[in-house]
Amino acid sequence: MMEKRIRVLVAKPGLDGHDRGAKVVARALRDAGFEVIYTGLRQTPEQIAEAALQEDVNVVAMSILSGAHPHLFPKVVELVRANGMNDTLIVGGGVIPEGDIPALKEAGIAEVFTPGTPTGNIVEFIKANVK
Amino acid sequence: MDIVKDLLNGSRLALSRTITAIENEYDEAVDIMKELYPHTGHAFVLGITGPPGAGKSTMTDKLARAYRNMGKTVGIIAVDPTSPFSGGAILGDRIRMNSLTLDEGVFIRSMGTRGSLGGLSHKTADAVKALDAFGKDVIFVETVGVGQSEVDIVKAADTTMVVLIPGMGDDIQAIKAGILEIGDVFAINKADHDGADKLQMELNMMLDLDGEMKEWRPPIQKVIASQGEGINELVAQLDKHYSYIKENGVLEQRRHERTRTELMELLNASIGRYITNSIVKTGRLDNYLEDIKSRANDPYTIVRSLLDELLVK
Ligand SMILES: Nc1nc2c(ncn2[C@@H]2O[C@H](COP(=O)(O)OP(=O)(O)O)[C@@H](O)[C@H]2O)c(=O)[nH]1
């Protein structure tokens, strides 16, 4: 009688002024049967890690348009792991130059989705990699 | 168990994992709840319900901060509907509560309604117990609407607050039966909009008609949650209700009733599951279905004979 659902925190770190993209992703994940926790704009890495902890999410999905990803993405990974959440899948998206991707993956971002990625790919990636 | 020990020692991860076990109906949830139970019964549980967009989350945020300023620790369970089509949900209550996220004295958990509503009310009740055992002084349970499912969920609450907004027009007539009965305190939010006074007047009239025999006349508080206006007054009303139910034996009676309901539901669910499991595993279920289809047997006879076989010793 188990009723497990994949829980995803969709987060907008940094100072971006709009979250249309994040909302599109949130809806796609809901339509795929996931429980999406959405926290709105301008989240600090500390807030994201704490919300991930309280919500016991399986996935943290972040999106940044402003270019602050080289600092903010790794910081979230560090804080989430420091909370003892070692299995949480952490992915990122937004306006991210190809050249930055290897360093982000090195830092523990499981996958990076650049603009134009069909939302179906994100769903598939999560289904295939979530623990 | 380690997770119980960790939770009681203040581990937020252990608390979080416990609520997951409750939500997902993991077998271990029963073992965890068993050990947490002696540590429950201390928190003040406040149910908040009302139509979508009424400002329940905004109000919860402001109320939680008011209780924090009084030195109380706070737990919040925010329930939003699951999509019946995909089984997924967007749980957005935290958007209004971001200022609480990094306060160590606050723990917020979002829940989807998922499958059965009956299941939901017992899951929220257990999640409340986990927060209670963790040591939270005040626990908020936010749910949408004022339908039957919400009524069931607010049964987990000591005090129930109903949030209404102006401009609902004649809707108030339609929902009045439900809300009048469950509301201990009414908040009219968005009092910055036209119609708050009119709504207050109508509500007062209904409560006066309804409440002649009652000892507690639910107060109505006008609030502008987004600006924090009326929040202190609302806290005073909530505290007054809590004092009232404590001093007049109502709290004890409500908790007694709640314990009774919980025990009966647990018992019914467990017996049901026991019998279901035994006929599914042995494959007898399929035979029964065949027999029913061909009219060789009927559901009533089958259930009766199963009860005789499996329960009567
Ligand atoms: N004008 C006005 N808007 C408010 C007030 N309180 C909340 N809101 C807004 O109403 C919307 C819904 O609020 P929310 O707390 O999410 O409602 P909920 O669905 O009942 O939890 C948000 O845009 C809030 O900013 C208020 O007192 N006045």
Ligand SMILES: [Mg+2]
């Ligand atoms: Mg809400």
